[in-house]
Amino acid sequence: GAGVSQSPSNKVTEKGKDVELRCDPISGHTALYWYRQSLGQGLEFLIYFQGNSAPDKSGLPSDRFSAERTGGSVSTLTIQRTQQEDSAVYLCASTESPSRGHEQYFGPGTRLTVT
């Protein structure tokens, strides 16, 4: 079946512009996670959704970052007034349910470059 998809695959933007990154989880997966992957930094947790609510948004680096999920499915991560340090690969993952230990299925990521 279809896996997690993300769009765009690559995004180049100018400093100060807003960007929206999209994630389509696997159908039926109730939990959705956003991560940021920077060189040498591993995967940095950003936010987690259960259904449409976000019980844990502790990883969002600043108030320029926000995310929402609608219909228990698609999620968008928005970065306002982008900065060069926002350049990274943004990964989305989904799991069947939020209960502990379920395997996360990752999308291909969106590579964001802020010039």
Added chain:
Amino acid sequence: AQSVSQHNHHVILSEAASLELGCNYSYGGTVNLFWYVQYPGQHLQLLLKYFSGDPLVKGIKGFEAEFIKSKFSFNLRKPSVQWSDTAEYFCAVTPSASGTYKYIFGTGTRLKVLA
């Protein structure tokens, strides 16, 4: 704060050599542990996971990991690596406590296997 440490950032091995990648976590409670792998140009995918029971876990492609609770470790091993094992490997932990669904990832280990 919870954290995961992967001390080997880059590892280079010849084919048929044995592999052991270190992973240590800091969390005092019960945890679930994972190893994910990212092959060049591919998505992150699950290699193996530990929930409970036998601390020696076997995964795909001949990989195994041993959970040593007293050492807070979950090292990944493979007796004989192949060129196709060239990839980046990530250790992850999620606390088993109810209501805590955040996955913490290490910074990753880049493995290069020479043919």
